[in-house]
Amino acid sequence: QQQVKQSPQSLIVQKGGISIINCAYENTAFDYFPWYQQFPGKGPALLIAIRPDVSEKKEGRFTISFNKSAKQFSLHIMDSQPGDSATYFCAASSAGNTPLVFGKGTRLSVIA
Amino acid sequence: DGGITQSPKYLFRKEGQNVTLSCEQNLNHDAMYWYRQDPGQGLRLIYYSQIVNDFQKGDIAEGYSVSREKKESFPLTVTSAQKNPTAFYLCASSIDLYGAGGLFFGSGTQLSVL
Secondary structure: OOOEEEEEEEEEOOOOOOOOEEEEEEEOOOEEEEEEEOOOOOOOOOEEEOOOOOOEEEOOOOOEEEEEOOOOOEEEEEOOOHHHHHEEEEEEEEOOOOOOEOOOEEEEEEEE | OOOEEEEEEEEEEOOOOOEEEEEEEEOOEEEEEEEEOOOOOEEEEEEEEEEOOOOOOOOOOOOOEEEOOOOOOOOOOEEOOOOOOOOEEEEEEEOOOOHHHOOOOOOOOOEEOO
């Protein structure tokens, strides 16, 4: 059973454009939603995370939008750069109670 | 430098052979994890450990075994019972159980079957 559904599977964006990756979850007990960034041949690294007490969190060019009623959250990358080309994973958990469950990942390619 | 060291980077397994993947951390984290990554499948949890001499099965533990004799080390053995072992294996650690403060990953081991 896939508890976190991520889309799209791959994404191509022009340099300077906005990259949007979406995730949906089913378990209403989830209360922690991180995004991880992975470059080829490397392990993932925490990019940004949100808890459901806020609807949006911004860190530099990266923004998480959270819709509790729809059980959806998304990552927006503003002014996308070739260096942002990587695989992005969303995840969810009941913080402190269950392990993180990861989405299947989105391969982002930013082209000049 | 603080971090997680996985070795080897590449590993080949023959049929019927057990192989062990190494994971060492100097972050002084209590919790450690093993994930399996297959193309297009995301990261799936194999085993995790909160403290020394204690560990729990994740979603896909069959065919794998672990030990946690030291806080810094969490080796994973891929046994001959794992019929499809080819994958990228990632070790991670966190200061808190379940990683709500962030998971720190190693650079992975690519395991292939000869």
